[in-house]
Amino acid sequence: MVKSSVILFSVLALIIAGSYFENRYVNSKIEEFKQELAVVIENAKNEDDNSEKLEDILKWWKKSKHILHAFIPHNDIRDVDGLIVQSLTLMQKGEYTFALTQLEKLNNLIMGIPENFYFNFGNIF
Amino acid sequence: MLLVFVRTMITFVIMFAVIRLMGKRQIGEMQPYEFVITLLIAELASIPMSDLSIPLLYGIVAVLAIFVFHQLFTILEKKSVFFGRIISSKPSIIIDSEGINFKEMRGLNITVNELQENLRNAGYSNFDEIEYALIETNGKFSILEKQKSENEKQPQKTPLPVCVIEEGKFKDWELNKIQLEKSLIEKILKEDGIKNLSDVEVATIDNNGKLYYQQKNQSYKVINFDFEGGKKW
Known part of the structure; x- marks a missing residue:
């Protein structure tokens, strides 16, 4: 009985600690992403070439996504990959308006990722 | 993780209630909660295993959640006659x-x-x-x-x-x-x-x-x- 209880509470503690770490990790990475992306979006609005900055974001994302794969549905990660590459290509071609549309989409997508972890009725059901 | 845990818990409780309401003849050689676990655990393990778009962690947490419920039900059944009646009914x-x-x-x-x-x-x-x-x-x-x-x-x-x-x-x-x-x-x-x-x-x-x-x-x-x-x- 004692052994069972110890195992039970250990697993529960593991799940709670894991949830806490998951939330913290995903939120911090997405927050970092949002801040970097905000600069690129602002520059795109002013029709400034920001492809170097976007390339840096792409490199950063490629490194970060390895761990994020453990927490985020892989389809979302694939969508983020696609939108960064599309925005970068459009920006390199000087099509800032189209690039801006893709960047806004990307921003919207990454803002929605932490929301999927919120403990609310919609997410539970 | 916590969401997966809660969702698994809700599914488990609903399935358990349904099995209990369906009567004893639906189960064979198992307690009702063990029967629910058998039904759930195979699906929980196989979906993230075969669907590459779902992180494996979701499946692992769900299986761990099932383990927690199993332990909890076993302890409650042993410790309390009242819970024992609810969980396993009576002959x-x-x-x-x-x-x-x-x-x-x-x-x-x-x-x-x-x-x-x-x-x-x-x-x-x-x-x-x-x-x-x-x-x-x-x-x-x-x-x-x-x-x-x-x-x-x-x-x-x-x-x-x-x-x-x-x-x-x-x-x-x-x-x-x-x-x-x-x-x-x-x-x-x-x-x-x-x-x-x-x-x-x-x-x-x-x-x-x-x-x-x-x-x-x-x-x-x-x-x-x-x-x-x-x-x-």
């Missing part, structure tokens, strides 16, 4: 010294045919051979045989009872099969004081000329009679 006595307990049978969604089938599986053919029949919490039948006195006659041949009346209605299909007239049964029952056939919950008849019947809210009765010209089926 149901469906045949006692008074005969068949129809109220219990209806609660468990068991028909007379199914009861007969289980008695035959256990090696008994007549209801009156049984002192007690119970359905255990895992859905299995337990049968306690009636003590026979030394003077008691052995039947001439192995009886094969057929259910001829169930819930006050003749089972024409069974009667045709054994080529028996309704009038014979009606006559026997009338002679035994039965005015209204709809009061008879169950009646079985065997090839040795034994009629077992039970009226609503009364003890069972056994009548021995002679078939004209012998009867075999």
Whole structure:
């Protein structure tokens, strides 16, 4: 009985600690992403070439996504990959308006990722 | 992770409630919560394993959640009689010294045919051979045989009872099969004081000329009679 209880509470503690770490990790990475992306979006609005900055974001994302794969549905990660590459290509071609549309989409997508972890009725059901 | 845990918990509780409401015969050799675990765990493990778009962690957390519920239910079942009753129910006595307990049978969604089938599986053919029949919490039948006195006659041949009346209605299909007239049964029952056939919950008849019947809210009765010209089926 004692052994069972110890195992039970250990697993529960593991799940709670894991949830806490998951939330913290995903939120911090997405927050970092949002801040970097905000600069690129602002520059795109002013029709400034920001492809170097976007390339840096792409490199950063490629490194970060390895761990994020453990927490985020892989389809979302694939969508983020696609939108960064599309925005970068459009920006390199000087099509800032189209690039801006893709960047806004990307921003919207990454803002929605932490929301999927919120403990609310919609997410539970 | 916590969301997956909560979602698993909700699914588990709902499935457990449904299995309990469906009655004991839905499960075999397992407690209701163990049956739910068996149903859930295979799906939980296989979906993230085969669908590459779902992180494996979701499956692992769900399986761990199931483990937590299993441990929790096991502890509660051992520690508290009240929870034990809720989790695993209690054995149901469906045949006692008074005969068949129809109220219990209806609660468990068991028909007379199914009861007969289980008695035959256990090696008994007549209801009156049984002192007690119970359905255990895992859905299995337990049968306690009636003590026979030394003077008691052995039947001439192995009886094969057929259910001829169930819930006050003749089972024409069974009667045709054994080529028996309704009038014979009606006559026997009338002679035994039965005015209204709809009061008879169950009646079985065997090839040795034994009629077992039970009226609503009364003890069972056994009548021995002679078939004209012998009867075999």
